Amino acid sequence: MAEHRVVCTDQVPLDEPTSHAHIVVVGTGADPDHATGHWTLAGVISSIGAGNVFYTISPSTGKKATVRVVPCSACGHQIIKSSADAVTDNNLDSLRRCN
Ligand SMILES: [Zn+2]
Numbered sequence: 001m002a003e004h005r006v007v008c009t010d011q012v013p014l015d016e017p018t019s020h021a022h023i024v025v026v027g028t029g030a031d032p033d034h035a036t037g038h039w040t041l042a043g044v045i046s047s048i049g050a051g052n053v054f055y056t057i058s059p060s061t062g063k064k065a066t067v068r069v070v071p072c073s074a075c076g077h078q079i080i081k082s083s084a085d086a087v088t089d090n091n092l093d094s095l096r097r098c099n
Contacts, residue, residue: 003053004028006067007035008098020074027098032059035098045069045078056082058090065090 008027013020026044027035039047044054044067054067065086072079082092 001051001053003055004037004039004047005030006054006056006092006095007032008096009092010098020072022072022077022079023092025098026054026080026092028054032057038098041080044080048080054080056086056090056092056095058087060089061087063087063090067092 005028006026007029009023010025011021011023013022022041024041026039026041027037028039029036048054048067048069056065056067057063058065066083067080068083069078070081071077080092082090086092088094
């Protein structure tokens with residue numbers, strides 16, 4: 001079992017409205033400015049299913065938030081989201097884009 005800190009994401013809008021976006025790639029690594037690993041959404045979901053942990057860290061508070069696999073409320077596909085205890089700056093959606 002391994003833990004991976006998520007430091008960036010890439011998202012694509014899949015449907016209308018354009019506010020409906022999915023994370024399709026995450027970058028992981030110890031340095032928030034430099035991802036050393038890149039994972040597809042399917043790779044993250046299968047790794048979490050195998051018992052590994054993905055998380056984010058708030059730059060302002062150091063608070064850790066776990067990444068969860070949930071069904072998208074708009075389309076029902078499996079997506080990844082920050083757990084409900086995430087604060088603004090450790091939410092997956094607040095991370096920088098990978099590229
Ligand atoms: Zn969706």
